[in-house]
Amino acid sequence: MASQIGPNLIMSGSLAIAVDLGGTQVRAALVAKDATVHSQLIENTHASSGGHVVLEQIREMIGTLAGKVSAASVLGVGLCAPGPLDAQSGIALSTPTINGFSDLPIGQLLSDGLPWDVQVENDGIAAAQGEWKHGAGQGQENLVYVTISTGIGGGVVADGQILHGRKGMAGHIGHMTIVADGVLCPCGNKGCWEAYASGTAFTARANEVRNEDGVVTSAKSIFDDARRGAKYAVELVDQEAEFLGIGITNLLHLYSPDIVILGGGMAKDFDMLEPGISRHVTKCAMPPFRDVPIVPATLESSSGLVGVASMVFTAHSS
Amino acid sequence: MASQIGPNLIMSGSLAIAVDLGGTQVRAALVAKDATVHSQLIENTHASSGGHVVLEQIREMIGTLAGKVSAASVLGVGLCAPGPLDAQSGIALSTPTINGFSDLPIGQLLSDGLPWDVQVENDGIAAAQGEWKHGAGQGQENLVYVTISTGIGGGVVADGQILHGRKGMAGHIGHMTIVADGVLCPCGNKGCWEAYASGTAFTARANEVRNEDGVVTSAKSIFDDARRGAKYAVELVDQEAEFLGIGITNLLHLYSPDIVILGGGMAKDFDMLEPGISRHVTKCAMPPFRDVPIVPATLESSSGLVGVASMVFTAHSS
Secondary structure (H helix, E strand, C coil), X not given: CHHHCCHHHHCCCCEEEEEEECCCEEEEXXXXXXXXXXXXXXXXXXXXXXXXXXHHHHHHHHHHHHCCCCHHHEEEEEEEECCCEECCXXXXXXXXXXXXXXXXXXXXXXXXXXCCCEEEEEHHHHHHHHHHHXXXXXCCCCEEEEEECCCEEXXXXXXXXXXXXXXXXXXXXXXXXXXXXXXXXXXXCECXXXXXXXXXXXXXXXXXXXXXXXXXCCHHHHHHHHHCCCHHHHHHHHHHHHHHHHHHHHHHHHHCCCEEXXXXXXXXXXXXXXXXXXXXXXXXXXXXXXXXXXXXXXXXXXXXXXXXXXXXXXXXXX | CHHHCCHHHHCCCCEEEEEEECCCEEEEEEEECCCCEEEEEEEECCCCCCHHHHHHHHHHHHHHHHCCCCHHHEEEEEEEECCCEECCCCEEEECCCCCCCEEECHHHHHHCCCCCCEEEEEHHHHHHXXXXXXXXXXXXXXXXXXXXXXXXXXXXXXXXXXXXXXXHCCCCHHHCECECCCCXXXXXXXXXXXXXXXXXXXXXXXXXXXXXXXXXXXXXXXHHHHHCCCHHHHHHHHHHHHHHHHHHHHHHHHHCCCEEEEECHHHHHHHHHHHHHHHHHHHHCCHHHCCCCEEXXXXXXXXXXXXXXXXXXXXXXX
């Protein structure tokens, strides 16, 4: 299989094995220093089967990728996963979407039997690194990356460095309360940004509006309906943009980024959300924060893979 | 006047002139490297008289302090002021509490005619630096400092460095929306943390409750009444602690500090607020964030002066 990977990539230490573990899917790939993604594998996560089953699944995917190239060409393994996790010690602390990912030393367990170190990172922070080094945030000193999909996550670059904080747990931006005593969030708290502005919340509101028709609505179908001018859908998109605008205004005041980058499934329809987000920011942010560009991510579903690979290369270059 | 300052302080470059400008008061002092505050001056800010009048007031205070020691003993001048200001270029951008502090190059204007550089910093960030280097946050890699008084401000240390962000404007933590479409904030936005949890908001709620008696209530009198067990006051303090807890939980998730430090006038009654804050954090923060200590500031009203002086010493040592 190595034939699909150019000969220049089989040079010693020229590749990282990157794994992006989500509650629904796990992706793995060989990623080159220039951020090219090779031989990507995508599987459904065995999320309900327990932490060790998921780790075994990842180990097999790593084995498949490693079999495509010489061991010497691989510099290391990077794994990003949903938080909260202790990125410093590689321990999953309490990942709600993966059964058994509770106080589990995933970095140590994965590296056992592998000839490489395994670097563990929060998935939002990894994606922020990807967009910073190879995507929409290149050359910026300060950025906030927001992923809007099933939940809301993110990562922050401040003063030219990834913001880690205690245990590498900074940037859990989906879990800032924007509505005190508001609707219940999957995290157990009430009123989190995620509970109002995630793709899940967006489609749930659509189903409330439309449930008389018995239609189960997807985010894509709402955006499609809004593009056709359907009133219900235009209103839902406006409301979603408003909720996104509230959270993004908070992030401007809290981190003072040079740019805000939106990724995740909902960002596929960035053009539909952008006017409402900008309207809110222009009205509600303090004046010196109003001119910060808000842009879509450019690496799409690869930002995590590219980011965690970039972290492997960075760690080995210092 | 130099006699009140020990001879060891007249050594070359052993002092900073520190100025902490607020909307109500301006403080200035000679601060030594060990954070001792000498010859502190406190005046009411000529806040309504225009930016240049305030700068003249500050220049006179600096002159008074400089007259107490030799010019050579002073290393530089540090000024902290309310944001938003561009700390990198020393420009006040749009300070709502000081008339004429709008796009005003306060650093440049103040340094004209002075033999020293003038370093400008946001007051919340300066106070965070003070508490980090000489107060409750000594030795920590990650901290959030929150000042709760007329408004809410703050500053952040992340990964062993002050968090500046674009134009040094990070950490405007008072202006995160915690109640979407909530009560009006002095900044013009709705639902900001400051609009719910500042000392101003606290006493305003007290006056709503008590206005049938025609009593104008101060924060201190509410805390005093709560200590005596007055039901109205106990309820108001509980509510205030709950609002503080909501914002602090957000800050834990956003910055992942090792410690949260509360300063400002309201922190004088920290012991009354702490149980309610901790109750909220324990219930609402994600589990790995629940054990972060929340403590009162130790430098009290000097944290800004000490912090901005510390920044002067740091800038000249590098």
